[in-house]
Amino acid sequence: MPEHTDTAPTHPGDRLRDLRLRRGLTQERLAERAGLSLGVVKKLEAGGTARLDTYHALARALGVRTSTLFDSSGPHATTRSDDDNLNLMPLRQAIAPPITFSGRMAADPDGAEPDLPALQSAAREVGAAYHRDRYDEVAELLPGLVHAAHAAVNHFSSGPLQTTSLRVRSDVLQMAGRYLTQVRAYDLAHIALRDAIADAVQVDDLGAVAAAVYQQGWLLMRQGRLDEAERVSIATAEAIEPRISRATRLSLGAWGKLLVHASAAAARNNRPREAREILRLGRTAGAALGGGQALAESSWGRFDWRTVAFQGIENQLVADRPDRVLRLSERLPVPNERAGKLFMRRHMLDVAQANAMMRRPSEATDILWSLMDDTPEWLRHQRMAEDTFHSTLASGKRRRLTARQRDLAEFFGAG
Numbered sequence: 001m002p003e004h005t006d007t008a009p010t011h012p013g014d015r016l017r018d019l020r021l022r023r024g025l026t027q028e029r030l031a032e033r034a035g036l037s038l039g040v041v042k043k044l045e046a047g048g049t050a051r052l053d054t055y056h057a058l059a060r061a062l063g064v065r066t067s068t069l070f071d072s073s074g075p076h077a078t079t080r081s082d083d084d085n086l087n088l089m090p091l092r093q094a095i096a097p098p099i100t101f102s103g104r105m106a107a108d109p110d111g112a113e114p115d116l117p118a119l120q121s122a123a124r125e126v127g128a129a130y131h132r133d134r135y136d137e138v139a140e141l142l143p144g145l146v147h148a149a150h151a152a153v154n155h156f157s158s159g160p161l162q163t164t165s166l167r168v169r170s171d172v173l174q175m176a177g178r179y180l181t182q183v184r185a186y187d188l189a190h191i192a193l194r195d196a197i198a199d200a201v202q203v204d205d206l207g208a209v210a211a212a213v214y215q216q217g218w219l220l221m222r223q224g225r226l227d228e229a230e231r232v233s234i235a236t237a238e239a240i241e242p243r244i245s246r247a248t249r250l251s252l253g254a255w256g257k258l259l260v261h262a263s264a265a266a267a268r269n270n271r272p273r274e275a276r277e278i279l280r281l282g283r284t285a286g287a288a289l290g291g292g293q294a295l296a297e298s299s300w301g302r303f304d305w306r307t308v309a310f311q312g313i314e315n316q317l318v319a320d321r322p323d324r325v326l327r328l329s330e331r332l333p334v335p336n337e338r339a340g341k342l343f344m345r346r347h348m349l350d351v352a353q354a355n356a357m358m359r360r361p362s363e364a365t366d367i368l369w370s371l372m373d374d375t376p377e378w379l380r381h382q383r384m385a386e387d388t389f390h391s392t393l394a395s396g397k398r399r400r401l402t403a404r405q406r407d408l409a410e411f412f413g414a415g
Helices: 012-022 027-034 038-045 051-061 083-087 089-097 115-132 135-157 159-182 186-202 206-222 227-238 249-268 274-286 305-318 320-327 338-343 345-357 361-376 376-380 383-395 403-411
Strands: 294-296 300-305
Touching: 012 038, 012 051, 012 294, 027 038, 027 051, 038 051, 089 135, 089 159, 089 186, 115 135, 115 159, 135 159, 159 206, 186 206, 206 227, 206 249, 227 249, 227 274, 249 274, 249 294, 249 300, 249 305, 274 305, 305 320, 305 345, 320 345, 338 345, 345 361, 345 383, 361 376, 361 383, 361 403, 376 403, 383 403
Parallel strands: none
Antiparallel strands: 294 300
8 A cells, every 4th residue: 555645745736736626626616716717727737837916816716825836846847048147147247246265256456446426326327217217228337336336345344435335235236136126037136135135234224224125025026935025024114113203204115115015915925814904004104104205216216105005906906806996096196297107107007907807908908008108118027017918809809909909919029
């Protein structure tokens, strides 16, 4: 008689099948509960992979955390290309340089004293370029900026100038981590953000720590590491929690942003009650700002009451309640200025997806086309946008594409 073992399934498809059978569900019934096609369930159980929102829908249907389903099998399971290594070579050399037998990076052959004010000015310019979606400019300037930041830290070994150089390097590495997360170079982004946090901790700059941990939370959610994203965001929020009566706008913004990220991670991890509780704290930060906002352009961006409202609406979308998304979004004022529109573009992508889920393809198409017109470089890196567009095509009754659909098809490479 074969020996029984309690070894847990190591592949997400195995885990999915194991959980489904424990609950007495057929593949058809699980697909129905999750709002997915039978083919998706069959593909996953056969060893395929899917997007995070698909895993979330299945976890919600099974009553488990989303992270329960994630793959822990070795990287050899999938053949990968070296293209990303070549395309990111300058940044890879700057962020993950080789070290010598001493455990330190090789010294910069140029022994000139670094110009810290010029380095700080260059860092601000790169931060502004990122927030204006000028990603080509960011990719061109970041490698040299990271090298210069390393050189400054190596040159100034003590005193106030070392503190300043560490702060600058933390800011520069954080910007690199943000850009690399956007272009999905996750492992390299993790190195940059880990080192950014270490520099900020070394100079006891809690604001910089909070900003870098915020970016790390975004990275962890992109990787599906939802438990960790929630934990690090909550732990850091607790460490920097300000006294409301004397808090600055920046401290309120950093605290609120971390709480918003923690809520997002909990919602995606099929923990809706915890997501709501965390967001209540975030509302405290938003309320303390009144009608004003906190702005940290080179790190976590903007925060005000709308940031919390947007996250609450996004959590409804994650919970598969598109009707609530549309009702709640109708209550929000629509800004006229470009800065306000950019601030809410992620929210508008949620509204577009909700319209697609409600089989309102024209409304979803109009939103996507507007986002493409206003901020094409940002939209190009949002897989959710492309998925939403394909959903509108699948649910539409027209046989011929409209002018806007043709524009979007060409933009997403589906033409």
